[in-house]
Amino acid sequence: MKTAKLGILRERRDELLHSSLSKALSSAQNPKQLHKVHTLLITSGLERSAFFSGKLISKYAQLKDPISSFSVFHQLSPAANVYQWNSIIRALTHCGLFSKALELYAKMRDMKLKPDTYTFPSVINACAAAGDFQTGCVVHNHVLEMGFGFDLYIGNALVDMYARFGDLIKARNIFEEMPHRDIVSWNSLISGYSANAYWEEALEIYYQARIAGLKPDPFTISSVLPAFGGLLAIKEGEVVHGLVEKLGINADIIVSNGLLSIYFKFGRLMDARRVFNQMVVKDTVSWNTLICGYCQMELFEESIELFMEMVRSFRPDLLTITSILRACGLLQDLEFGKFVHDYMIRSGFECDVTASNIIIDMYAKCGDLVASGKVFDRMKYRDSVSWNTLINGYIQSGSYDKGVKLFKKMKMDLKPDCITFVALLSICTRLADMELGKEIHCDLAKLGFDSDLVVCNALVDMYAKCGKIDYALMVFENMKVHDIVTWNTVIAACVQAEDCSLGLRMVNQMKNEEFMPDMATMLGILPICSAIAAKRQGKEVHACTFKLGSESAVSVGNALIEMYSKCGNLMYSIRVFEHMKTKDVVTWTALISAYGMHGEGKNALKSFEEMLAAGLIPDHVAFIAIIYACSHSGLVEEGLAYFDRMKKDYNIEPSIEHYACVVDLLSRSGQLSKAEEFINSMPLKPDASIWGALLSASRASGDLKIAERISQHIVQLDFDDPGYYVLVANVYAALGRWDDVRMIRKSIKVKGLKKDPGCSWIEIKKRAYAFGTGDKFFKQYEKVNKLLGTLANLMAKEGYVADLQYALHDVEEDEKRGLLYGHSERLAIAFGLLNTEPGTPLQILKNLRVCGDCHTWTKYVSKIVKREILVRDANRFHKFQDGTCSCGDHW
DNA sequence: CTAGGGTTAG
Incomplete structure (x- = not known):
């Protein structure tokens, strides 16, 4: 009787002790309190009880003390039961000791202890966190072998694990096959997609969860927010923000930080700022997101100010x-x-x-x-x-x-990656060093980076800038995917190689692949339009810049000024110039060149002075532009004055191009001997461009004595540009020295050079028609020829006499006249007259300079047919009107 | 069992 009573009392006492110790254990906030409870457990002999040992292990882990956790466990083994094993594995995983946790799991199996459903989530977690894919798969098999495949918690852990390995297909399969899912299952999959930047899929699952009626929790929101950010889905992002308010989870710090982050991604500084200011509790991540967001918006000074505020x-x-x-x-x-x-x-x-x-x-x-x-x-x-x-x-x-x-050095230490190769290729590009480029190309191909998009873009650029367009195109053709940069690079390559038609084909192909052109595309196409005077395409590009909102970019404006002026529309150039808010030296130079090309030297001078008044400092290109403009308007004194000012006032050492401009300036105005003197006094060795400028002028003015002397200089120089040889040959032809002409022609052939054949274009009803010298094989040849004959008769009455020195073959006079008829610009003009309404202005494009006879001829034509004829030759514009030309014969 | 912020390039 007594013992029974005592027994009951002892039980009652044990119960009380048990419950008070249990309470003390779970409420321990710090290691000190925990150790106190631990000591009490030891003295009461409860330390190794199944209940308390497990709790102790977990509690130590919770307070990040895995060593104490392990020592509790260690005292139990080998007698530990499954619950205690589960506790230690979970504890080690929680503390980041993943391989130790996996080691214990393996040991547990070795000891033939059967894991239960509580064992696996932390084991799977450990595999995921340790990045151990193989063990993960093995554990997954264990799960299936033991028939735990349908457990909710294990399923959630598996979805998470495969997502972390980046195997979203497997994660998705497991998710789909789960018989029961909870919000954690959905969250895990959404977060898996988000973390691997599968934004669309993340949203798909999120919306499915919404449709299925699940209530998003802070995990859902913070997992899906990056997807809205990544897709720049501003509207949808705002909806989520609203939902967060409605669900009352806006106080969750991770949710707020997520909102902060996406507003920065959207570029919505004010909204981000509002989220930040409304946060009741902020943590380091909030501040980091804010500071980093300011950096992303290039508000660097402000980000430093925020940093100073934060450290307080x-x-x-x-x-x-x-x-x-x-x-x-x-x-x-x-x-x-x-x-x-x-x-x-x-x-x-x-x-x-x-x-x-x-x-x-x-x-x-x-x-x-x-x-x-x-x-x-x-x-x-x-x-x-x-x-x-x-x-x-x-x-x-x-x-x-x-x-x-x-x-x-790097190659000896570790494997270079694609960024390394992009950097190295940019070295080759900058140095135009193709030998090194090829070496790097081999290197990167060996490592398989020749299928990387960015690397290929860099390769295309490298070969193009080294002057090997065919190699560049070969790399381009072998690429499986393109991006906007690919197209911009390849278009720029065509411009570099001066293959405008290929460039335009690339633009069309790009459109066919449905790529949206960007500003760089525009800057690539505009020079093509300029080169071939494609005003229609140029205008289209101009319209596009408005659509892109890049019309106010300085570089775009500069390119537009050049495009319109080279397409013959000086007025539009000026209009673009006037609308530009910011103008740099290049802008002004473009305008000055435009005036120069159109023979408006006075306006070029005015612009130059206005540029100075605006406080801009001219560079060497600006001086080339202004001297060129002077030269094309016969403003000799002014041109020479700028040449002097360049040296005196701006300390710019003249380059060969400046000298060439001055020689051009003097010789165009007929001061041939002064030009020759100037050449002889130059500190630089005159090159072909210098002698060429003088030679073409002396030929144009008919001073064949000087021309002959200069020709000898040029022949001695022995260079590779066929244009100058042609010029020399033409001088000998004019002198009737046909043996010398043949000799020059032969030396062009021997050197393997090819002279550009003369060619003119005219655009009628959106179609371009090209004519070569002496062309006979075009549809309206008969008609054109007849019209040329009629015009010749009318002109003869007005006093036109053909200048036969421009017929460059050793034939009879009549035949020479015929050859002049065949000059490509005449064919183009006649064709234009036949196919347009009377009175319509004509616009012709020619690849070479207009010859003296054609210049005179066109003047007569403009008077006879009462048409304005605008001809752009290799150098400038000639506007023929009522028998005169805008160039004032300074061409 | 599930969540947020950092680096290099064409």
Whole structure:
């Protein structure tokens, strides 16, 4: 009786002890309290009880003390039961000791202990977190073998694991086959898609969950927000923001941080700011997102101010520091950058690879490559980004050889990646060093990077800029996917190779593949339009710039000015110029050149002075433009004055192009001997362009004595441009020295040079018609020939006499006249007259300079047929009207 | 069992 009573009392006491210890255990907030409870458990002999040992293990893990967890477990084994094994595996996983957790799982199986459904979630979690795909699959098999495939928690863990491995197909399959799902299942899949940037899929699952009537929780929202951000789905993002308010989860810090982040991605600074200001609790991530967002919007000064504000109440972490270092680099604020670097070292973040990489970049952007190199050398571990960043730093500072050297060192240490090769190719491009380029091409092909889009784009660019358009096109043809940069590069390659028709075909092909042109595309197409005077396409591009909102970009405006002027519409050039809000030296130079081409020298002078008044400093190109403009309007004194001012006032050493312009200026105005004197007094060795300028002028003015002397100079120079040989041959032809003509023609052939055949174009009703010299094989040849005959008779009455020195073959006079008839611009003009309404102005394009006889001929035609005829030759525009030409014969 | 912020390039 007594013992029974005692027994009941003891039981009652044990119960009370048990429950109070249990309460104390779960409410322990810190290691100190926990150790106290642990001691009590030991003294009461409850430490190893199934209930308390498991709790202890978990509680230590919760307070991030895996060693104590393990020591509790260790005292139990080998007698530990499944519950205790589960606890230790979960504890180790929770504390990040994944391989240790997996080791224990394997040991548990070795001991023939049967895992239960509670074992697997943490084991799977450990595989996922450790990135151990193989073990993950093995564990998955165990799950199936044991018939746990339908367990909700295990299924959720598996979805998460495969998603982390990037195997979204498997994750999706498991998800689809789960007999029961909860919000965690949906969240795991959404987050898996989001983390792997499968934005559309993330949204698809999110909307499915919504349709299925699931209530989103903070996990759902923070997993789906990056997808809205990634797709720039502003409207939908705002809807989610509304939903967050409605669900009352706007106080969740991770949700708010997510909202903050997407508003920055949308470029909505004010909305981001509002989210941030309304946050009751902020953490380091909130501040980092804010600071980083300001950096993304290029508000670097403001981001540094925010950083200063942050440090008053928060301790910046590694990510704060790296964000701010990026800002320092982009601001080139070396001073502050050094300060932050120092702070980082003091905070013990120096060993972080990413942070060190950013520091290398920061110093490089600030131009201190020595400091970059020091940081690089001090790093214990380097990844490919470290190497790439330093290589790119050397490239930016122009130390290409150092970049190449570092690349060779890198190859001995680790595998270069596609970014490394892009950097190296840019070295080849900048140096136009194709030998190195080919070497790099081989290197990267061996590693399989020749299928990488960005690398291929860089290859196309490299070959094109090295002058090998055929290689560039070969790489392009072999590419499986293209992006907008591919097209822009290949279009630029065509421009570089002066193959306008190929360029236009590329533009069409690009449109066929439904690529939206961007600003770079426009800047690529405009020079093509300029070169072939494709005004219609040029106008289309102009319209496109409005659609893209890039019409106010300076570079676009500059290209438009050139395009309109080369297409013969000076007025539009001026209009574009006047509408530009910001104008740089290039803008003014484009306008000055436009006036120059159209023979409006006075306006060119005026513009030049206006440019100076606007406070811009002319560069060497601006001087070429103005001297050229003077030369084409016969403003000799003014041109010479600018040549002097360039040296005196702007300290620009004249280059060969400037000298060529001055020679042109003097000789066009008929001052041939002065030009020759000028050449002989030049400090630079005159090249073909210098002698050529004088020669063509002396031929035009009929001074064959000088022409002959100059020709000898040119022949002696022995260069590779066929144009000048043709010029010399023409002089000998005019002198009737046909043996010399034959000799020159032969030497062109021997050198393997090909002269550009004369060619003219005219556009009628959206179609371009091209005519070569002496062409007979076109549809309306008979009609054209008849019209030329009629015109010849009318002209003869007006006093026109053919200048036979421009017929360049050794034939009888009558035949010479016939040859002149066949000059391509005459064919084009006659064709134009036949196929347009009377009174319509004609616009002709010619690849070479107009010959003297054709110039005279066209003047007569303009008077006889009462038409305005605009001819663009290789140099400039000639506007023929009522028997005169706008060039005032200065062509 | 599920969530947020950082680096290099054409």
